Amino acid sequence: MEFIDLNKQYKNHKQKIDQAIQTVLDKSNYIMGDEVKLLEKKLAKYVGAKHCIACANGTDALTLSLMCIDVKKGDAVFVPSFTFFATAETVSYINATPIFVDSDPKTFNMDLDSLEAAIDAVKKEGILNLKAIMPADIFGQPVDYLRLEKIAKKYDMKIIEDGAQGFGGSINGKKVGSFGDLATTSFFPAKPLGCYGDGGAIFTDNDDYEKLLRSFAVHGKGSEKYDNIRIGMNSRLDTIQAAILNVKLNLFKDFELTRRNEIAQRYNEQLKKTVIIPEVPQDYYSSWAQYTIILPNQEVRTKLMEALKNKGIPSVIYYVTPLHLQTAYANHHNYVDLSNSETMANTVLSLPMHPYLTDEEVDFICDTIKEELK
Ligand SMILES: *Cc1c(COP(=O)(O)O)cnc(C)c1O
DSSP, X not given: OOSSOHHHHHHHTHHHHHHHHHHHHXXXXXXXXXXXXXXXXXXXXXXXXXXXXXXXXXHHHHHHHHXXXXXXXXXXXXXXXXXXXXXXXXXXXXXXXXXXXOBOTTTSSBOHHHHHHHHHHHHHHTOSEEEEEOOBOGGGOOOOHHHHHHHHHHXXXXXXXXXTTTTTOEETTEETTSSSSEEEEEOXXXXXXXXXXXXXXXXXXXXXXXXXXXXXXXXXXXXXXXXXXXXXXXOOOXXXXXXXXXXXXXXXXXXXXXHXXXXXXXXXXXXXXXXXXXXXXXXXXXXXSXXXXXXXXXXXXXXXXXXXXXXXXXXXXXXXXXXXGSGGGTTOOOOSOOHHHHHHHHHEEEEOOOTTOOHHHHHHHHHHHHHHHO
């Protein structure tokens, strides 16, 4: 059994995917081909944003978004500590200061009370400029953007949605990628919508941002190709990856996202009496980038992982180290208590999750867990 079975997905749709790749090879338009433009249109329509700008990966999508709103040295950007490294790394990379915020163990997402406490503390200190909030839709579940937008407005801050894991999720039908001033996603192969290498995209309704992002992503280009009017970077999505994504987006819309939700339901039903299962609030829809349970403590988790492994079931700890405890941030100043993130790191466990898992496989995983923890 695979944790995320990309090979099964490919084998199921080999003909369509091979055909899409072959078309690009036949045309040999490897950079900025028609497939990229088509994908941007389809993605923007799907998430309900005015613009989609494809780029090289989800990390660049965050960096470009920060550049677009002119985040710089002296600016504070509020990020969760319980996330993938890139959410904070990109802030540090452009010489601004990430401010770590604690997370809610129920949703795994940024705790907005902790966020307000962090904002107040930074404001009181009076050194950093309150610039932006960059939450991540952890494990596929959207952050509470309704409340977050109120907080951002109150302090006149921008929101960048890190939707690397959330693509396909929604709140009341409003999709991930349409929240905040800018939203990003990643097409890393293991994400809900993945390509066959690296890829990413940025979404925005703002026409000025769109122009800026297209310039920043191609060496700060002006209206002509060799007229460079600002310092940018080289961050484009390959035509081959766009062609693959055009096929995979259809599969994602037609059944993969629904199947992910069916699998999560099946896990929930069978595991709810045995472990703490992920909570999805009413009106929220998750893309289930991960299906993550919480165990009583680290010892129980280690034993369970071992029992699963003995039955050939892979499981992974996302995230084993919260960002404020990473070596790179060892000397970083924190403004709020981050103990929920630490407890989560010690007790979470992600189970196999991909749309090609069979009901029998899910049942086998659940039976193994119930047997071990009874
Ligand atoms: C995967 C991920 C990223 C980075 O995406 P890449 O395409 O790997 O650069 C950023 N943020 C979060 C929350 C992620 O899960």
